[in-house]
Each structure stands twice: as structure tokens, then as C-alpha cells.
Amino acid sequence: MQRILSVVLGLTLATGLTAGCTKQRVQAEKAIARTLISDEQEEDLGKQVKQELETKEKIKYVQDPSIVDYVRTLSSPVLRQATKDRPGVKWKINVIDDPKMVNAFATPGGYLYVYTGLILAADTEAELVGVMAHEAGHVVGRHSARAMVNQMGIQTVTAAALGQNPSAVGQIAAQLVGGGTMLAHGRSEEIEADEYGARYSSGAGYDPRGLITFFEKLQKQQGDTPGFMKWLSTHPANKDRIANIQKIISQNNLRGKNNAPGGLPAIKQKLGGK
Structure with missing residues (x-):
């Protein structure tokens, strides 16, 4: 090795x-x-991180099946697009019950986590889909696996994948819940995920500008709502990045008609939002 x-x-x-x-x-x-790092090892890593999140970090999942089914249904056409670029990933969508955390993250193996705070912050389904498509792009680009290797070393990561280094898995889980930098992505990775996100949103029939409007909204509201800072701290939405997404959409003639609230207001009401 x-x-x-x-x-x-x-x-x-x-x-x-x-x-x-x-x-x-x-x-x-x-x-x-x-x-x-093989696909199987990434799957094992994602599974172990999920177990650590549940047992040690005590994350709380949404129990209402209608809310979980709604998020999974929205993500389904997006993940079909992503599977074209990276076949074999067994996508798993989990909804974390934390209205103060406006966030979503992905771990190796196709594990995507969406916080209820993100759902409450979105105004249209295109915005919510855009964020999930962006996170799917991180999995397709193997960004999380690369971040682990860069920060922990290949031997530590492979040992964790084999179940031989539980402390490393615990460290990853703790960083994720704490909004840390274990799986933080660099500028090039975020730009690549933005491109994937725009393409997947468009391919799923949603307005690819949803991610742009969500970024712009967070920029305006971060001063008043501390929870918004969590997502911006790991996904810096500066003007250059927003302009780059607009450029990607224009150059690739990306289209998507769906830019309506859809079933989102009813779901937000169930979550206690206005």
C-alpha cells in the first residue's frame, strides 16, 4: 500500500x-x-459515521414520515442525475431535527443529511433542491473522501474504513455536528459542487438559479439569524462564486421551470415554521 x-x-x-x-x-x-479508497470503503466509512452520529453525538431525526418522504421525493430526480456521473452510489437521505441549524452535509458512501433549519429557510423547492444537488456533487466529486485523506492521512482513513480506527470516525462525526472543518471543502471543490448542483437541478426540472437565490438570502439574513452562519461558514457565498454559478447556467443553457413553493409551505407548517 x-x-x-x-x-x-x-x-x-x-x-x-x-x-x-x-x-x-x-x-x-x-x-x-x-x-x-474504493466505493466499498467509502460506503463503510459513511455507515460508521452515521452510527457515530446517532450513538455518540445523539443527533435527532425527524420522525414524521410525511416530512422525510417529502425530502426524499424531492431529492430522487436529483440523485438520478448524480448517479449518471457516479454509478454505484447507494444514496441515503436523512433529515435531522434541528431548526436552528441551516445546513446540509454529505459523507462518503452517498449519505446526505438535511437539517430542518435548511427546510425552514428555503422559500421554494428549487432552493432546497439546489442545496441537496450541491451536496450530491460533493459525493460525486469524492470531496469528502479527499478531505479526510488530506487531513488525516491515507493510512488513518483506510483503517477507519476497515473499522480499525473508531477514534478517527468519532472525530469526523463530532466535527460534522459541531460545524467544524473535518469535511470542509476548498474553493475548487465548492465551485465543482456548484456546477454539479446547477446541472442536477436543471436535469431534475428545477430552476438551477435556486442555489443562487438561497445564497443571496443567506447573505442578507446572516446578521440577524445566527443559525444562518453555520452554512455560510463552510459554504462561503461571495459575489464571485454567485457570478460563477450564473456563468455555468448561461454557458450550459441550463433550464428548469419549477421555481414554485410547491409542497414546501405545508411541510414548513408541520415543522412549526410560518
Whole structure:
């Protein structure tokens, strides 16, 4: 394993230095994650993190099946788009009951977590779909696995995937719940996830500008609502990034008619929102 790692890292470094650009570096990092961490290992990691979130971090899931089914139904056409880019991922959607946390995150293996605070903050289904599509993009791009390798090292991550390092899994879970940086993504990863998100939203029939309007809303409200800061702290929505999403939509002629509240108001009412 160590010898393979040395060879892959050497090729990656050479590629990055020769190309001298972010895109080449991202592609090289993907090659590392794909070569050293299998889909099965990512699935095992995601499963262990989920167990840790439930047993140690005591996260509370929404129990109302109508709310959970609503979120999963919304995500279904998005995940069909994502599966085209990364076949074999067994997507799992979980809704966490925390109205003060405006957040969503994804872990290796296709585990997507949506906080009720995010649902309450959205005004249209396109906004909610846009965020979930963005998070699906992180899974497709293997961003979480790459972040783990970068921060913890390949040996620690592979040991955790094999169930041989429970402390590492616990650290990951604690960081996620605490809004930490264990799975925080860099600028290039966020831009890539934005592109995936816009494409998947459009392919699912939703207005790809939903992610833009959600970003803009968070920027305006973060000063008054502390919970909004959690999502912005790991997903910085600056003007350049918003402009880049608009550029992606325009260049790829992305379209999507659905930009209505749909069934969202009824779900928000069930959650106690206005």
C-alpha cells in the first residue's frame, strides 16, 4: 500500500506541477481518492459515521414520515442525475431535527443529511433542491473522501474504513455536528459542487438559479439569524462564486421551470415554521 501511495502521489505531483492549474490538481486528487479508497470503503466509512452520529453525538431525526418522504421525493430526480456521473452510489437521505441549524452535509458512501433549519429557510423547492444537488456533487466529486485523506492521512482513513480506527470516525462525526472543518471543502471543490448542483437541478426540472437565490438570502439574513452562519461558514457565498454559478447556467443553457413553493409551505407548517 505504501509503495502504491508513493507512486500515485509522485504522478499526481508531476501532473500538478506541469499543468500548473487548479483543474489539474483537482483531477489528480480525484485519482488519489479513486485509487486508494474504493466505493466499498467509502460506503463503510459513511455507515460508521452515521452510527457515530446517532450513538455518540445523539443527533435527532425527524420522525414524521410525511416530512422525510417529502425530502426524499424531492431529492430522487436529483440523485438520478448524480448517479449518471457516479454509478454505484447507494444514496441515503436523512433529515435531522434541528431548526436552528441551516445546513446540509454529505459523507462518503452517498449519505446526505438535511437539517430542518435548511427546510425552514428555503422559500421554494428549487432552493432546497439546489442545496441537496450541491451536496450530491460533493459525493460525486469524492470531496469528502479527499478531505479526510488530506487531513488525516491515507493510512488513518483506510483503517477507519476497515473499522480499525473508531477514534478517527468519532472525530469526523463530532466535527460534522459541531460545524467544524473535518469535511470542509476548498474553493475548487465548492465551485465543482456548484456546477454539479446547477446541472442536477436543471436535469431534475428545477430552476438551477435556486442555489443562487438561497445564497443571496443567506447573505442578507446572516446578521440577524445566527443559525444562518453555520452554512455560510463552510459554504462561503461571495459575489464571485454567485457570478460563477450564473456563468455555468448561461454557458450550459441550463433550464428548469419549477421555481414554485410547491409542497414546501405545508411541510414548513408541520415543522412549526410560518
